[in-house]
Amino acid sequence: MHYIKFLAVFFLIVGIKTNLSAQDLLKGKKIYETRCLVCHQADGGGVPNMNAPLDGASNVVGKDIARMVRIIKKGYNEKVALDGFYYSNAMTANPDLSDEDIANVLTYIRGSWSNKAGKVSLAQVKAAKSKSH
Numbered sequence: 001m002h003y004i005k006f007l008a009v010f011f012l013i014v015g016i017k018t019n020l021s022a023q024d025l026l027k028g029k030k031i032y033e034t035r036c037l038v039c040h041q042a043d044g045g046g047v048p049n050m051n052a053p054l055d056g057a058s059n060v061v062g063k064d065i066a067r068m069v070r071i072i073k074k075g076y077n078e079k080v081a082l083d084g085f086y087y088s089n090a091m092t093a094n095p096d097l098s099d100e101d102i103a104n105v106l107t108y109i110r111g112s113w114s115n116k117a118g119k120v121s122l123a124q125v126k127a128a129k130s131k132s133h
């Protein structure tokens with residue numbers, strides 16, 4: 001009997017967790033489509049020499065979440081090589097996106113197309129912000 005109860009609770013938790021991450025991805029996708037797609041394209045491939053790709057980008061699937069939070073909030077126009085290439089366009093800032101929006105859109109770009117990196121939590125975005133002052 002205990003075994004059955006344990007299983008029921010287990011599947012309930014797994015179900016809730018799966019639902020949540022599906023929802024985060026969906027929310028992230030919506031933000032991506034309204035804010036990012038115009039430059040980074042639907043397939044995350046960017047535009048050669050102009051807008052950096054997000055699909056397959058080592059920084060996007062990398063560990064420096066704080067850098068990406070900063071880029072999304074403040075925009076980006078550093079003209080340093082990204083995976084060996086330079087991009088002429090300037091990324092616009094998104095000062096009005098909430099921390100939750102940023103977590104969701106980061107989760108989306110890290111887990112879409114060929115990218116398989118883990119989800120970014122609200123706590124990670126908050127921690128990143130407190131570090132970057």
Ligand code: HEC
Nearest residue numbers: 035036039051052057059077078079082087089090091092
């Ligand atoms: C106006 C076009 C434009 C928009 C809109 C835009 N970006 Fe960018 N993004 C760029 C460009 C151009 C670069 C590279 C800039 C450079 O090299 O100086 C970049 C760089 C990045 C990087 C760093 C990539 C790397 O390899 O280090 C990330 C992450 C990123 N963008 C995410 C986003 C997200 C998420 C959104 C939507 C919230 C977004 N961008 C909206 C043009 C844009």
